[in-house]
Amino acid sequence: xxxxxxxxxxxxxxxxxxxxxxxxxxxxxxxxxxxxxxxxxxxxxxxxxxxxxxxxxxxxxxxxxxxxxxxxxxxxxxxxxxxxxxxxxxxxxxxxxxxxxxxxxxxxxxxxxx
Amino acid sequence: xxxxxxxxxxxxxxxxxxxxxxxxxxxxxxxxxxxxxxxxxxxxxxxxxxxxxxxxxxxxxxxxxxxxxxxxxxxxxxxxxxxxxxxxxxxxxxxxxxxxxxxxxxxxxxxx
Numbered sequence: 001x002x003x004x005x006x007x008x009x010x011x012x013x014x015x016x017x018x019x020x021x022x023x024x025x026x027x028x029x030x031x032x033x034x035x036x037x038x039x040x041x042x043x044x045x046x047x048x049x050x051x052x053x054x055x056x057x058x059x060x061x062x063x064x065x066x067x068x069x070x071x072x073x074x075x076x077x078x079x080x081x082x083x084x085x086x087x088x089x090x091x092x093x094x095x096x097x098x099x100x101x102x103x104x105x106x107x108x109x110x111x112x113x114x
Numbered sequence: 115x116x117x118x119x120x121x122x123x124x125x126x127x128x129x130x131x132x133x134x135x136x137x138x139x140x141x142x143x144x145x146x147x148x149x150x151x152x153x154x155x156x157x158x159x160x161x162x163x164x165x166x167x168x169x170x171x172x173x174x175x176x177x178x179x180x181x182x183x184x185x186x187x188x189x190x191x192x193x194x195x196x197x198x199x200x201x202x203x204x205x206x207x208x209x210x211x212x213x214x215x216x217x218x219x220x221x222x223x224x225x226x
Binding site: 004033035039040041042043044045048056058088090092101102103104105106107108110 | 145147149154155156157158159162202204206212213214215216217218219
């Protein structure tokens with residue numbers, strides 16, 4: 001049973017560029033959440049997708065957008081990259097109706113913006 | 115903004131000793147979870163405690179929750195070198211799939 005997978009592992013971009021990160025949830029999970037973790041900080045919630053729609057959103061600008069596909073996998077897109085977007089991006093999957101909700105995290109994508 | 119604060123920010127102990135980390139939070143919660151992170155990699159779920167529970171055990175881990183003080187503690191007994199990692203508490207505010215609000219973590223180092 002595969003856990004949460006993310007790709008790519010590492011990515012280097014320059015300011016102003018656009019990036020797409022990918023996540024496949026744990027088998028049986030239908031909800032994907034994305035988090036940004038700056039160096040030395042705890043993860044911060046970006047948004048959550050369920051039934052191919054954004055259900056909750058954290059305090060992130062519209063440059064951050066996402067998508068969920070029918071197979072529950074998800075993408076995170078960031079436009080007009082800034083130096084401050086350099087971080088570890090974590091994807092977590094869960095099952096919407098579970099209570100309480102345990103989220104399982106992928107290994108993350110390390111994004112460096114130069 | 116962060117919901118919780120872990121204390122201490124860093125902890126260094128000898129192998130075999132017990133390690134205690136604390137977490138405080140600000141709002142009412144549905145549950146509180148503890149995660150471990152090794153060297154900036156993915157988070158590993160350790161234990162979840164519901165708001166109506168006061169204590170929970172899992173192997174060498176013991177978690178307590180005091181909702182009146184809005185605080186939790188994680189105790190790791192008989193520490194091992196492999197326990198070296200950052201530990202985060204995360205609060206879940208509602209039932210069902212939810213966003214987790216993390217603290218800034220405690221960096222634990224186990225010295226052989």
